[in-house]
Amino acid sequence: MAGPIEFWFDFSSPYGYLASERIGALADEHRRDVVWRPFLLGAVFKVTGAGPNALDPMRGAYFLQDFARSADYLGVPIKMPAAFPFAAVTPSRAVYWQEAQDPGKIPALVHALYRAAFARGGAIDTPAAVATAAAAAGIDPAGLEAGLQEPDVKATLKARTDEAIERRIFGSPFFLVDGEPFWGVDRLDQLAWRLAAA
């Protein structure tokens, strides 16, 4: 099998959620693995000077409208979380804890978390909320909740976020395939086009 699709995303990114609902099928179709890479986009924004689209006075209203339209266009259900944007530290750590236990359950965990936030409008920024989503994904919630406190887990998220900055992964979702970067759920068409030609 050829190299994987690296899928970088922030759990507070609505477009990251949309991408998470499409990347698995796209990867299967082109016989690629997906490497799931949550990171903290806020740390990147500190370098770029950018900020969350939804909070921009000139652009915020557009992005909420565009997100809803993009979801309709892609056929993905959405309900915006009551608190948005939210801190993505805890759900991101959950994924890196799971990676150290059994990476095979990562897709189910990411879907459970993202859907709790953006398909049902709930909060996923606390250990209890993350544990609830984990249980729905067939993961031991008590083990996960303890794992969130492990120094290695915290260090892994920090290292991945530093790696994102280093590799100029400046937005969410962001994909890297065969050394080529693709930014945005609206680049999945070009990503599929590249993979079809590879």
Add this chain to the structure above:
Amino acid sequence: MAGPIEFWFDFSSPYGYLASERIGALADEHRRDVVWRPFLLGAVFKVTGAGPNALDPMRGAYFLQDFARSADYLGVPIKMPAAFPFAAVTPSRAVYWQEAQDPGKIPALVHALYRAAFARGGAIDTPAAVATAAAAAGIDPAGLEAGLQEPDVKATLKARTDEAIERRIFGSPFFLVDGEPFWGVDRLDQLAWRLAAA
């Protein structure tokens, strides 16, 4: 015929060029007119605090790569201008001068200007360069060059740019159809989808 597609663009915007190569056929297919609206994105950036993508240290290299890939994907020839980004005042004024003479020639003028810049890599920021492009579009170059100095023409470009800020047209290309905004050449698919359903 239903309401027109307003097509807002900055002449220094590579993605605006790509959109200019596709919007005419899309509008014809859905039986809509196109209203061509060049404006000065730099004036909007002063409000939003944003800047040209190509000059961003974290994102600039990506955007040049993405523009080339997007052009390939859309089947549009490209050659980046040697001087980029460039001041779009003069070619924009040319369009508003032409609008006051004979709006029917606007598409040919926009294509001649945009292609000189982004298909052949030339400069279009001087009256002489704009006049050359106009001649290729069947427009009297001497009349156009004189027209660039008319106070009404200058005032119209300023008014359109103020209008863009007022209406939160924060990027290029930007489309408005039936009151709905679409930002980016990568939203032409959603725009066509909306028009098909209208």
